[in-house]
Amino acid sequence: MNKILFTFLILSIYFNIIKCDETILIRQINKTINFSDFLGIGGEFSLFSSDSVSQQLTYIKQLPIGWVRIGIPFNQLEATEGVINLNRFDPPMRQLNASGLNTIVYFTGVPSWFNTVGPIPTPNPMNPSTLPSSIEQQTQFAQTLLDLAKNYTFVKYWQVWDRMNNIPSGAESYDPQTYLDLFNEVFTVFKAQSLQNKLSIGSVLNYGDSTSPGSNANFITDLLNDYSTTTTTTTTSNILNSISSSFQPYSTYPEGNNLSDISGETSNYILSNNLVNKLKSATNSQLVFSSEWGWSSDTLLGGELQQANNTIKRLLLDTINGVDKSFLYTISDLDTNSNITNVSDRLFGIVNLQLGKKLVYRVLERLFQVIGTQLVPPTELNGINLIGTEPGMVILFFKKPTTNTFIVVFYKNYLSPSNGGTNDPYRNVSIVTLTSIPNGGIKDSVGYLYTPINVNQSPSTSTTYQIISYNSDGNSIYLPVSNDLSILEFPLQPPKNNSNSSSNDLDSNSLKLSPSILIIAFTLLIIQLFLK
Numbered sequence: 123m124n125k126i127l128f129t130f131l132i133l134s135i136y137f138n139i140i141k142c143d144e145t146i147l148i149r150q151i152n153k154t155i156n157f158s159d160f161l162g163i164g165g166e167f168s169l170f171s172s173d174s175v176s177q178q179l180t181y182i183k184q185l186p187i188g189w190v191r192i193g194i195p196f197n198q199l200e201a202t203e204g205v206i207n208l209n210r211f212d213p214p215m216r217q218l219n220a221s222g223l224n225t226i227v228y229f230t231g232v233p234s235w236f237n238t239v240g241p242i243p244t245p246n247p248m249n250p251s252t253l254p255s256s257i258e259q260q261t262q263f264a265q266t267l268l269d270l271a272k273n274y275t276f277v278k279y280w281q282v283w284d285r286m287n288n289i290p291s292g293a294e295s296y297d298p299q300t301y302l303d304l305f306n307e308v309f310t311v312f313k314a315q316s317l318q319n320k321l322s323i324g325s326v327l328n329y330g331d332s333t334s335p336g337s338n339a340n341f342i343t344d345l346l347n348d349y350s351t352t353t354t355t356t357t358t359s360n361i362l363n364s365i366s367s368s369f370q371p372y373s374t375y376p377e378g379n380n381l382s383d384i385s386g387e388t389s390n391y392i393l394s395n396n397l398v399n400k401l402k403s404a405t406n407s408q409l410v411f412s413s414e415w416g417w418s419s420d421t422l423l424g425g426e427l428q429q430a431n432n433t434i435k436r437l438l439l440d441t442i443n444g445v446d447k448s449f450l451y452t453i454s455d456l457d458t459n460s461n462i463t464n465v466s467d468r469l470f471g472i473v474n475l476q477l478g479k480k481l482v483y484r485v486l487e488r489l490f491q492v493i494g495t496q497l498v499p500p501t502e503l504n505g506i507n508l509i510g511t512e513p514g515m516v517i518l519f520f521k522k523p524t525t526n527t528f529i530v531v532f533y534k535n536y537l538s539p540s541n542g543g544t545n546d547p548y549r550n551v552s553i554v555t556l557t558s559i560p561n562g563g564i565k566d567s568v569g570y571l572y573t574p575i576n577v578n579q580s581p582s583t584s585t586t587y588q589i590i591s592y593n594s595d596g597n598s599i600y601l602p603v604s605n606d607l608s609i610l611e612f613p614l615q616p617p618k619n620n621s622n623s624s625s626n627d628l629d630s631n632s633l634k635l636s637p638s639i640l641i642i643a644f645t646l647l648i649i650q651l652f653l654k
Contacts, residue, residue, distance in 0.1 A: 144386030146511055147377065149442045150519035155497045157490065160441070162189030162226075162449040163472075164414060167214035169459050175214050177477050178453045179221045185486055186495040189224045191413060191449050193284065197231035200266055219276045226413075227274075228281035228325060229267070230292070232259070252294040253283045253304060260304045264311040271317055279366055281413075282308050283324035287341035289334045296332045298344040309361045323367040325413040329393045330369060342369070342397060346404045367401045368411035369394075376435035377516065377535050384516065384535060390436075391443050398444035409446045416451035419480060420466035426481035427575070433472075433482050434489050434574055435607055438518055438531050441497065455480075484577040492572045492609050493529055494522050502560055503528060509555040515603060517554070522611065530556065530610040532603050550604075557598040562613035567592050569599055569612035589616065 163182060167175045182190065192214075200206055218225050232252050236259050254263045271280055285292035286301045293301070305323065312318045323345075327333065330342035349362050371394055377384035378393070385391055398410045415436060419429040433450065440448040455471035462468050472483040500521035508517065512534070520529040534552070561567040571588040590599055590610060601610060 143513075144383045144389070145513035147385040147389070147391060147516045148508065148511070148518075149391075150503065151442050151497060151499055153499065155441045155520075157186035157495045158188040160447055161185075161187045161437070162191055162224075162411075162413075162447055163187055164191045164193075164449060164452040165214075166452060166454070166456055166460060167192060167217070168194075168210045169456065170214075170454070172213055172217065174454075174477065175217050178473065179217060179223070181473055181477075181479070181483070182223065182453055183221065185483075186490055187223075189226065189278075189447060189449065190218060190221075191226040191228065192218070193228050193230060194270075195231035196229050196263065196266070197233040201233055201235075203233075203235045206266065206269065215274055219274070224278045225276065226279045226281060226322065226411075227270075227277050228284040229263075230284050236262075252290065253286060253292070253301060255294070255297075255300050255304075257303070257307070260307040261311075263304070264308040267308060268311050268315065268317070271312070271320060272315075277320065279322040280320055281322045281324050281368070285327040285370070286324050287330055287332050288327045289332060292327065296334050296337060296339060296341075298341055299348045301341075302345060302348050306361055318365075321365055322411075323362065323365055325368040325370055325411070327370050328372055329397060342367075342400065346400070349405070362405040365405065366409040366411065367405065368413035369397055370414040371412055372415055375535060376432050376439055381514065381535055384514070391439060394440070394443040394445060410444070412440050412445040412448045414449055414451050416470045418466045418469045419455075419471075419482070420469050423466060429480070430482040430485040431575055431606060434485055435516070435533065437486075437489075438607075439516070441520075442518060481577070485574050488572075488574045488577045489609075492574065492611065493520070494524050496523055497521065497529065498523050500528050505558050507557045509557060510552065511554055512552055512603075515552075515554070517601075525611075526562075527611050527614060528559075530601065530612075531607060532601055532610070533607040534603055534605045552603045554601045554603055555593075555598055556601055559597055559599060560613065561592065561596065564613050564615055566616050567613035568616045569610045570614055571602075572609045572611070573606055574609065575606050591616075 165175075165178060165182075167178070170178070194211055198207070199211065232254060236254065254260045267280060267282075271277065282305050283292075283301065286298075287293075287296065289296050301324070305321075309318055309321060312321055326341050330340045331337075332339040332341060346362075371390055373379050373390050375381060376390070378388060378390040380388050383389050387393075394412065401410050402408075417423070417429045417432045419426045423429075437448060437450075450472065451470045453471055454473050454477070455475050456462055456468040457475055460468060472480055472486065474480055497520040500519045502521070503519050506519075511517070514534040516531075516533055516535060518531040520531070521527070522529050532554070569590040569592075571590050590612075592599055592613075599610070599612065602608070
């Protein structure tokens with residue numbers, strides 16, 4: 123065999139070993155993330171006392187959260203035609219105004235009297251959550267919404283309905299054109315008062331797919347198609363242009379619903395990124411929100427530990443998938459007053475009903491202690507290399523401008539017992555080598571390794587994080603990758619008391635824990651022997 127051909131064959135095997143595929147996600151942010159403008163959370167404040175709302179708002183402001191999203195059931199706001207009842211909603215709205223938090227309001231719930239509005243009355247009561255469908259209903263809803271916008275001028279965005287693709291609870295049937303008609307009517311009413319910039323397209327459930335059994339339709343795709351047809355065949359103004367839009371990417375795992383695809387077509391990363399690009403290119407949307415997501419702390423679903431781990435993973439994934447803002451579902455757990463019958467669904471809060479911090483809240487506190495409240499693109503890391511990556515790994519790169527240090531976030535995703543159980547290699551610690559990294563001109567540079575899920579760690583105490591020394595070449599570091607999210611910050615000065623360093627252990631064990639490194643070394647040895 124020709125030496126050149128043989129060398130090419132061996133190198134092809136080598137690159138196939140270390141290349142990134144749909145089971146691996148390695149990315150860096152490409153824009154500045156200010157968490158106080160990026161991160162939001164939902165709140166069901168109308169269900170709680172003023173004192174409870176006050177404490178919830180305090181908890182929100184103790185984290186770098188700058189946005190709050192709340193819902194108003196239209197069937198409770200205007201249960202009787204023409205009678206607006208603000209008793210439940212006005213007190214928390216005033217508290218929100220006083221808090222200074224940016225506020226988004228969405229709507230659900232058609233009142234029963236809507237059955238008598240329009241030329242053909244519906245003989246049976248409509249589903250209480252379905253959106254207004256006739257022009258009379260839409261006009262009446264638009265006027266009510268305008269009155270609220272004039273009353274609560276501090277609200278940044280009014281989302282026109284919610285979960286329109288969730289059949290039958292969000293809409294009576296799958297009908298993007300009817301929703302477009304509703305939005306058009308609201309837009310016309312708001313534009314007459316120069317308030318159209320306060321409107322936002324209603325948030326769709328998950329990634330826009332219809333929940334109708336057997337349907338493959340996607341609400342966002344069909345809405346944009348209907349919008350395109352309308353605007354090209356009539357003189358209708360481009361009502362969706364420059365309007366914010368959003369979706370609710372609930373999934374089984376932070377990376378999506380399929381652990382064999384964490385960076386491919388069915389992953390949260392790609393689905394979210396594609397939706398962002400589609401909405402921004404088709405409608406000139408200035409902002410696209412990941413407006414509702416989260417996990418329950420139900421013990422049957424992994425409890426508070428699983429909730430906390432999933433939450434910080436998804437939050438950091440959202441910083442790289444293109445969304446402009448990311449909203450956790452809700453600040454507090456809910457009780458039976460919420461009309462949510464499933465107990466698990468009432469446990470999505472980051473504080474409990476007694477207003478105590480759940481593990482997820484304390485882990486978020488810990489996360490921001492480590493990474494800070496602003497992250498920027500780490501352009502200096504464009505030339506780095508990774509050796510030893512394995513399926514299921516997620517590795518994200520950031521720069522922390524306040525300390526001029528680099529942040530590497532890494533973990534391996536979960537496998538359910540049916541996909542391999544506790545002995546699956548996804549759950550074992552593996553070593554990845556990060557090479558060609560800068561040392562910042564610091565002699566004996568080190569990295570500090572944090573595990574946010576360990577909330578007893580404190581960045582101000584040298585004995586509570588792991589010291590990771592640079593390898594002997596001076597430009598590489600070993601990353602111990604497990605399924606708990608870890609954070610490496612580098613380059614930093616070594617602490618005066620370096621007794622907590624475990625770099626010697628890593629140096630002696632890393633090759634044994636990284637089969638890919640052994641394969642690479644063996645491959646290169648073969649090449650050298652053959653070419654002699």
